[in-house]
Amino acid sequence: MADYCCTLLAVEVFGCWYLLGSTCGTITGGLLNFSLGRSWVFRSVPYPVGAQLFRYLLVCSGYLVLATSGIFLFTHFLHLNYLVSKITVTLMLAVSYSYPLQKAFVFK
Numbered sequence: 001m002a003d004y005c006c007t008l009l010a011v012e013v014f015g016c017w018y019l020l021g022s023t024c025g026t027i028t029g030g031l032l033n034f035s036l037g038r039s040w041v042f043r044s045v046p047y048p049v050g051a052q053l054f055r056y057l058l059v060c061s062g063y064l065v066l067a068t069s070g071i072f073l074f075t076h077f078l079h080l081n082y083l084v085s086k087i088t089v090t091l092m093l094a095v096s097y098s099y100p101l102q103k104a105f106v107f108k
Contacts, residue, residue, distance in 0.1 A: 003029025007086060018082035022071050023064065025086075030060045042107035055106040063098055 007025030010016040016024070034056050038044055044052065067089055074085035 002032050022086055026064050026067055037102055044107040052106055059101045059106055066093055
């Protein structure tokens with residue numbers, strides 16, 4: 001949710017290009033996601049944060065590239081609204097990329 005709010009704020013209020021707004025939103029959402037994933041979803045607080053953070057940054061970097069590319073393709077070539085593109089791409093990546101990698105690699 002923070003991801004979409006930050007994207008919307010950057011694009012609609014501050015007039016940023018939709019890919020820049022989406023990138024800001026993805027980074028903001030990623031920071032919140034790490035905190036929630038570590039303490040609530042995967043309950044891995046007793047483990048060292050450094051190694052988890054490094055693995056998370058690797059996964060998050062890949063996610064950022066895939067999400068930005070997907071949003072561009074959906075918006076530019078399929079002519080979808082940038083928010084529809086963002087919601088579609090992030091839902092697809094959440095199920096197929098982000099959650100499985102966080103469960104098996106980051107917070108194992």
